[in-house]
Amino acid sequence: MKFLVGMVVGWIYGMIYHNEFGQSSPKPVKAAAAPPAVPPQVDDEEFTVETRDPPPAHFISKIESFSLLTTYKIKKYETREFVAGDHKWKLIIHPEGIKDNNYVSVYLAMTETSSLPANWEVNAIFTIFLLNQISDKYMCFRGKLRRFNQLKSTWGFSKLITKKKLRDELNGYIVDDSCVFGAEVFVVKSERVVECVSLLKVYPQKRQLKIPDLSGSGACKTSEEFSSGDYKWRVLLYPNGNENEKGQSVSIYLECVSAKSFGPHQKLKAEYCMRLKGKNDATCSTEKFSSWFTSSTLACGTHALTRIDKLFDANKGFIVDDCCIVETEISVQAVV
Structure with missing residues (x-):
């Protein structure tokens, strides 16, 4: 009888201890077996x-x-x-x-x-x-x-x-x-060709340029060189037209000067537009182009920007003191 009473008292004491202190007897836990060490050269390869x-x-x-x-x-x-x-x-x-x-x-x-x-x-x-x-x-x-x-x-x-x-x-x-x-x-033997394409997240960069001596000799008039996206550029303007637009339209191109030193497989992609600036906010703009520039394709643009008579129209004011102002907007998007 004493033995039975002792068991009951022990059970009640254990319940009180667990409820008041939030503890219970720890249960044995088996340790996870460590995986066997394998030398680095081991590979069950198919053959x-x-x-x-x-x-x-x-x-x-x-x-x-x-x-x-x-x-x-x-x-x-x-x-x-x-x-x-x-x-x-x-x-x-x-x-x-x-x-x-x-x-x-x-x-x-x-x-x-x-x-x-x-x-x-x-x-x-x-x-x-x-x-x-x-x-x-x-x-x-x-x-x-x-x-x-x-x-x-x-x-x-x-x-x-x-x-x-x-x-x-x-x-x-x-x-x-x-x-x-x-x-x-x-x-x-490895004969692979490795190419690295860098896509750039940049904002368009604007630049105003003066092209002088429009009445001088030479069909192509050029702006000074300028930088955009870590590359050198310049504008080529043909006041009397180029290619099949000679004598009819003004031709304008953007030239990547840096591309002259590109390797045979190197190229640059840019989105750009160009516009002539006249008086009273008059403008004459190209559409927005997207072109790849290489050592063999230095310049891209349009043969027909506007009619020649519009460029030389004094009321438009595109030409002042034998010079014109061209605004460029360039975004370099990719380099290979």
Whole structure:
């Protein structure tokens, strides 16, 4: 009876303690298991398997007393270097595997990468070979096209072949405790064209320019050079017309002076308009153009801005002291 009363009192005390202090007995929590550490070169990459007669073109390594690698607890064997595609390589063989010790893992690694330029990159298709010494044919394990660079200079297969299959004498991969590995590496020469397009968020920039000596010799009259969007420009004015508008209309063009020094694939896109300024707020404007300027296309505009007689009409006041005022409005939108 005393035992029963003690249990009831203990239960009531526990309830009071929990309600007043908001506490309860802690429950055991299982710690999450940390994932196993994996070397950075491990990748279960897909590969195709086939057999062939010819030996590998770039490298062969015969390992005698192969079983002693396990006996001596040699977990990794790195072969000598070989050259393929003007680069140096080596095989890294893990006889006990990396992620799964039921498999043999083999990797291809670039060597002497410290002498390569910054941000180097080599794209290659490689094949790992294993000789069947009974049939004298090679088992070929071919991977995908891979990119070798500073971040990842090693690619390969963590599950190349099971140890059971490798060690089975009937398969012929190990004979007299010797096996033969090989490699072929074909580097894909890069001939890519790289383009960088810079789209600019800018506001139109206005500029008033004086074009002098309209009655002087020469069909084309030019303004002084000016800057807009970090590039040099000028206006070309043909008072008596240009091309098929000669003798009929005034022609006007915007020239990107900076484009004269552009490379063969460099170009600049600008949205712009031009207008003649006369007296009493008289104007004569082009439409808003959007053009690409290159080293071969320096100037863009219109052959027919207005009739020639309108330009020289004294009542319009476009010409004062043999000069005219042109206002430009330019937005540089893109640079390639």
